[in-house]
Amino acid sequence: MAASKPLLGYWKIRGLGHPIRFLLSYLEVEFDEKYYELTPELTYDNWYADKEKLGLDFPNLPYLFDGSTKITEARAILKHLCRTRKPELLGKTIEAQTKIDMVDNFVYDLWYIEFSEMLYGYTEEWHKKYKAIEVVRLDRLSKFMGDNDWMTGNDISYLDFFLYEVFYQFKKFDPHCFDNFQNLDRFLTRFENLETIKDYMNSPNYLHGPAINIIAKYKI
CATH class of the missing domain: 1.20.1050.10 (Glutathione S-transferase Yfyf (Class Pi); Chain A, domain 2)
Incomplete structure (x- = not known):
């Protein structure tokens, strides 16, 4: 198990990030977040500023830094967390x-x-x-x-x-x-x-929405 606090990077939306947030909370793993937001001009400038500087093999959102391990792709991140914390969840x-x-x-x-x-x-x-x-x-x-x-x-x-x-x-x-x-x-x-999910949903860190990015024609 990694000793350092994991860092999750993703858009400031639920999207592909929320299953990871839920799993981390269920496992009672404290984690930090790096939120990326679209600019008012609907460009991805703040993500592209970081994208090639993070040492990611396949730069994408979400990403997870877990100790010396750097991972992208949401389902790969979920599986990594299970392998390193609770393999029976696989x-x-x-x-x-x-x-x-x-x-x-x-x-x-x-x-x-x-x-x-x-x-x-x-x-x-x-x-x-x-x-x-x-x-x-x-x-x-x-x-x-x-x-x-x-x-x-x-x-x-x-x-x-x-x-x-x-x-x-x-x-x-x-x-x-x-x-x-x-x-x-x-x-x-x-x-x-x-219980751990309920606690997370009631915490100030819980992101209620939006579910998808603001460029979508139909927003939820």
Whole structure:
């Protein structure tokens, strides 16, 4: 385990940063943050000022400095935190790990490719096409989860920290999206009731929003 306090760098939004913030809080790891904001002219000047100076192999946001380790890519960061702090969050068996990886990729495509792209380039027509996709994907997730406490079973994994933020944003966009998927709705409440998560959400460090950057046409 790294002895120094980790530093998380990301936009001053929830986005891909919040699953990492949630996981750090759950693990009771104190961490610092470097927020980047878009300028009023909607340029990325303050990130580009740092981008090539940080010693990152693949410069991107979010990044994590954890001792001598420097990492980019949100899901790589989540997995690193599990490996170095609580490996069972990666899945306790090969079968569990396979299920976690499968759902991770399935949800990432829905959230970051289909959902986020729809918000950034929002049109009513695009919205309708997305909703037709979403209801099919949520139905598959709901059936897969069944009566489990967490998505892939009764043991929480790093996937659930990622899923919470995804589901939060879906519900923020459409408060009724889980009306026919009550187990997914209960998942949100169960996650929020975890003691360390509840403490983090009630702390002054908790970032309530926005969920995505201000350049998006539809803001949540």
